[in-house]
Amino acid sequence: MTQDRSEMSEDDDDQQSSPLDLPSTAIASSSTPNKSRNCISSSVTLKSQTFPDHVLENVLENVLQFLDSRCDRNAASLVCKSWWRVEALTRSEVFIGNCYALSPARLTQRFKRVRSLVLKGKPRFADFNLMPPDWGANFAPWVSTMAKAYPWLEKVDLKRMFVTDDDLALLADSFPGFKELILVCCEGFGTSGIAIVTNKCRKLKVLDLIESEVTDDEVDWISCFPEDVTCLESLAFDCVEAPINFKALEGLVARSPFLKKLRLNRFVSLVELHRLLLGAPQLTSLGTGSFSHDEEPRSEQEPDYAAAFRACKSVVCLSGFRELMPEYLPAIFPVCANLTSLNFSYANISPDMFKPIILNCHKLQVFWALDSICDEGLQAVAATCKELRELRIFPFDPREDSEGPVSELGLQAISEGCRKLESILYFCQRMTNAAVIAMSENCPELTVFRLCIMGRHRPDHVTGKPMDEGFGAIVKNCKKLTRLAVSGLLTDQAFRYMGEYGKLVRTLSVAFAGDSDMALRHVLEGCPRLQKLEIRDSPFGDVALRSGMHRYYNMRFVWMSACSLSKGCCKDIARVMPNLVVEVIGSDDDDDNRDYVETLYMYRSLDGPRNDAPKFVTIL
Amino acid sequence: MIGSVELNLKETELCLGLPGGDTVAPVTGNKRGFSETVDLKLNLNNEPENKEGSTTHDVVTFDSKEKSSCPKDPAKPPSKAQVVGWPPVRSYRKNVMVSCQKSSGGPEAAAFVKVSMDGAPYLRKVDLRMYKSYDELSNALSNMFSSFTMGKHGGEEGMIDFMNERKLMDLVNSWDYVPSYEDKDGDWMLVGDVPWPMFVDTCKRLRLMKGSDAIGLAPRAMEKCKSRA
Numbered sequence: 114m115t116q117d118r119s120e121m122s123e124d125d126d127d128q129q130s131s132p133l134d135l136p137s138t139a140i141a142s143s144s145t146p147n148k149s150r151n152c153i154s155s156s157v158t159l160k161s162q163t164f165p166d167h168v169l170e171n172v173l174e175n176v177l178q179f180l181d182s183r184c185d186r187n188a189a190s191l192v193c194k195s196w197w198r199v200e201a202l203t204r205s206e207v208f209i210g211n212c213y214a215l216s217p218a219r220l221t222q223r224f225k226r227v228r229s230l231v232l233k234g235k236p237r238f239a240d241f242n243l244m245p246p247d248w249g250a251n252f253a254p255w256v257s258t259m260a261k262a263y264p265w266l267e268k269v270d271l272k273r274m275f276v277t278d279d280d281l282a283l284l285a286d287s288f289p290g291f292k293e294l295i296l297v298c299c300e301g302f303g304t305s306g307i308a309i310v311t312n313k314c315r316k317l318k319v320l321d322l323i324e325s326e327v328t329d330d331e332v333d334w335i336s337c338f339p340e341d342v343t344c345l346e347s348l349a350f351d352c353v354e355a356p357i358n359f360k361a362l363e364g365l366v367a368r369s370p371f372l373k374k375l376r377l378n379r380f381v382s383l384v385e386l387h388r389l390l391l392g393a394p395q396l397t398s399l400g401t402g403s404f405s406h407d408e409e410p411r412s413e414q415e416p417d418y419a420a421a422f423r424a425c426k427s428v429v430c431l432s433g434f435r436e437l438m439p440e441y442l443p444a445i446f447p448v449c450a451n452l453t454s455l456n457f458s459y460a461n462i463s464p465d466m467f468k469p470i471i472l473n474c475h476k477l478q479v480f481w482a483l484d485s486i487c488d489e490g491l492q493a494v495a496a497t498c499k500e501l502r503e504l505r506i507f508p509f510d511p512r513e514d515s516e517g518p519v520s521e522l523g524l525q526a527i528s529e530g531c532r533k534l535e536s537i538l539y540f541c542q543r544m545t546n547a548a549v550i551a552m553s554e555n556c557p558e559l560t561v562f563r564l565c566i567m568g569r570h571r572p573d574h575v576t577g578k579p580m581d582e583g584f585g586a587i588v589k590n591c592k593k594l595t596r597l598a599v600s601g602l603l604t605d606q607a608f609r610y611m612g613e614y615g616k617l618v619r620t621l622s623v624a625f626a627g628d629s630d631m632a633l634r635h636v637l638e639g640c641p642r643l644q645k646l647e648i649r650d651s652p653f654g655d656v657a658l659r660s661g662m663h664r665y666y667n668m669r670f671v672w673m674s675a676c677s678l679s680k681g682c683c684k685d686i687a688r689v690m691p692n693l694v695v696e697v698i699g700s701d702d703d704d705d706n707r708d709y710v711e712t713l714y715m716y717r718s719l720d721g722p723r724n725d726a727p728k729f730v731t732i733l
Numbered sequence: 734m735i736g737s738v739e740l741n742l743k744e745t746e747l748c749l750g751l752p753g754g755d756t757v758a759p760v761t762g763n764k765r766g767f768s769e770t771v772d773l774k775l776n777l778n779n780e781p782e783n784k785e786g787s788t789t790h791d792v793v794t795f796d797s798k799e800k801s802s803c804p805k806d807p808a809k810p811p812s813k814a815q816v817v818g819w820p821p822v823r824s825y826r827k828n829v830m831v832s833c834q835k836s837s838g839g840p841e842a843a844a845f846v847k848v849s850m851d852g853a854p855y856l857r858k859v860d861l862r863m864y865k866s867y868d869e870l871s872n873a874l875s876n877m878f879s880s881f882t883m884g885k886h887g888g889e890e891g892m893i894d895f896m897n898e899r900k901l902m903d904l905v906n907s908w909d910y911v912p913s914y915e916d917k918d919g920d921w922m923l924v925g926d927v928p929w930p931m932f933v934d935t936c937k938r939l940r941l942m943k944g945s946d947a948i949g950l951a952p953r954a955m956e957k958c959k960s961r962a
Contacts, residue, residue: 238818240821240823240824240825241821241822242818243818298823298825326825352825458826463860465860507822507826508820511822512820513820569816622821624819625819
């Protein structure tokens with residue numbers, strides 16, 4: 114189940130990662146006083162006796178192999194130099210949350226036996242056009258370094274990276290045992306690069322292209338898979354905006370006996386889907402493609418779609434519906450009762466279409482949809498989906514002044530019906546403090562609360578008051594909260610609450626909020642676990658920025674755009690904190706406001722500033 | 734707050750279009766910039782009750798109830814420019830929604846209309862966009878009201894065969910129920926005259942009239958049939 118959640122996740126945040134990401138373990142031992150210093154001195158004594166040392170290292174190696182969680186591994190590596198060394202030898206999966214926090218060389222120098230790499234590039238706000246393209250996050254230096262150091266590499270999982278066809282070609286050539294390629298929100302490559310991977314990676318089990326921009330090079334990449342039986346377990350190409358060779362796909366599915374997850378793009382019609390389903394009843398996760406057809410089929414010839422779905426007894430995760438023809442939606446009835454994950458977020462479904470479907474989905478744990486289902490649809494979800502863990506409601510009309518079909522009513526209903534809720538992303542036009550407070554009280558398991566009231570600075574639409582109390586209740590009552598995104602009219606009081614109660618918050622997104630520097634200070638001084646801070650269009654200035662200097666080495670990044678920062682202050686901080694890379698990103702003609710900082714993006718780095726910064730980036 | 738004074742005048746202007754027309758420059762980091770946009774945005778989006786919570790007390794709030802029923806008037810200035818990257822929906826998703834709309838025939842909301850049948854104790858509602866033709870609608874209606882229909886054609890073939898001219902001529906006087914609809918102008922029309930998509934757009938209400946009441950509509954139907962034959 115967790116596997117399905119992360120594969121569907123648009124913006125998954127690893128819930129279990131600790132503040133001690135890869136770079137900090139090295140920084141911690143050099144710059145902050147802690148236990149590891151003491152341990153290093155004791156391990157020197159240990160070194161003088163070689164026999165016990167060998168035994169110890171062997172034992173350690175065997176034991177540490179069982180440690181999977183990187184939290185635990187980071188902690189183990191801090192015990193002493195011996196443990197650091199053994200841990201580095203036994204770590205096979207490396208997670209790098211910011212590709213510029215260290216150089217590829219440092220990775221390969223420390224970890225010698227890496228089989229799997231998870232690498233994240235651009236900051237999240239780049240998704241919303243707040244950063245010019247060509248900023249960086251190139252995969253090229255990583256793949257070329259790893260090609261020499263890790264010929265046994267099996268898995269690469271990239272998020273918001275710039276990947277070229279050449280990079281993919283190098284990957285396919287360098288790693289003969291390559292098994293899993295996952296590209297989330299990436300760009301820079303096309304179907305020709307994919308074709309090279311499908312052709313050369315004979316052991317490929319997973320090819321997941323998720324929400325990435327893939328250029329159509331008019332290459333039939335599906336036909337490039339080798340002719341014999343494949344190892345494919347997961348193939349996701351719903352984001353590929355290019356027609357595919359259906360016959361080749363059908364053949365591929367037929368010779369992929371291990372295929373469990375198949376996510377089609379919108380160029381696969383209902384009729385074609387039907388044929389695929391008949392040939393692959395073992396699927397557990399299905400992306401249905403367009404769920405429509407071009408020509409009007411005559412009714413006698415129309416296939417029995419419901420029967421095909423009925424045959425798929427194992428499907429627990431359903432998505433797609435990219436060009437949904439609603440009259441065919443009832444075909445999915447047979448699988449509804451088994452579904453744990455349902456993604457309707459690309460389908461404009463009205464409440465009347467939606468309700469008959471959802472009333473069958475008793476096991477649903479993850480549900481994504483457009484707000485076209487309205488409060489009424491959400492009430493139906495609340496009535497039926499008692500096991501719901503994650504809810505995401507996206508706006509069909511993502512403009513600030515659009516009509517909002519969902520409101521506090523939907524949120525209230527969900528809070529009352531879905532008590533096990535852990536994660537929510539909710540776009541709306543109107544909200545009340547009362548509903549948010551209700552959710553904070555009804556859903557104690559919440560770890561992720563992201564509310565986007567689309568009209569900026571919009572208060573509680575019933576009382577007219579700011580949304581301070583609502584968000585305050587969330588940080589106060591949801592004791593497990595690690596991620597928070599706020600919106601609506603917010604004063605400094607909301608941030609006071611965050612600083613006072615948000616002790617576990619790791620990720621905070623702020624937009625158009627707060628009154629003064631005090632707001633940001635509350636957060637920087639009060640939230641010890643804060644890792645990722647992204648702020649836009651809020652009145653926070655130099656005083657606030659300076660107040661967080663004790664934290665920046667323990668954070669992954671800070672993003673502040675359209676705030677009130679001056680270049681002078683940023684320079685000061687850069688000077689005082691040499692391991693912090695302070696990037697100021699401005700428009701090309703920036704001469705008018707020389708001292709004004711349009712966008713600040715700063716992050717810790719072990720290897721100093723990057724050498725691939727474009728000219729609109731100034732590294733202070 | 735000079736900006737908001739200008740806005741007041743615009744707001745009190747009578748118009749058919751949606752409120753707006755003030756272009757907001759994308760927030761490029763002007764220190765004063767975002768407070769000006771606060772005025773504009775609050776003003777245009779708030780329900781009247783929000784006045785007290787608004788930080789711009791001197792702004793006249795527009796009657797937002799008007800807004801939802803106003804059709805988009807192309808002669809009016811375009812709706813205000815959106816701020817860059819707000820609301821925070823990924824451009825990937827935005828692009829997909831655009832192409833999804835194109836392919837599935839547009840983002841029109843469901844076209845629910847009330848359906849009344851003379852003599853039936855309650856009304857029903859149908860979403861006209863669920864159907865592709867008069868036939869489908871006819872079937873749906875006959876299913877809905879099957880307990881009430883009597884007479885020769887209440888049975889297996891549905892209530893009324895709209896497009897069958899022979900039947901129209903034969904049955905116009907002996908119909909139990911005649912399907913009629915109220916169009917945008919408030920006139921009651923006989924169902925079946927116009928192409929289906931036009932019907933969906935113009936129909937506001939459906940009424941299944943007793944045959945005897947429909948005599949006034951019948952001559953029109955006869956005319957139509959004659960012109961077709």
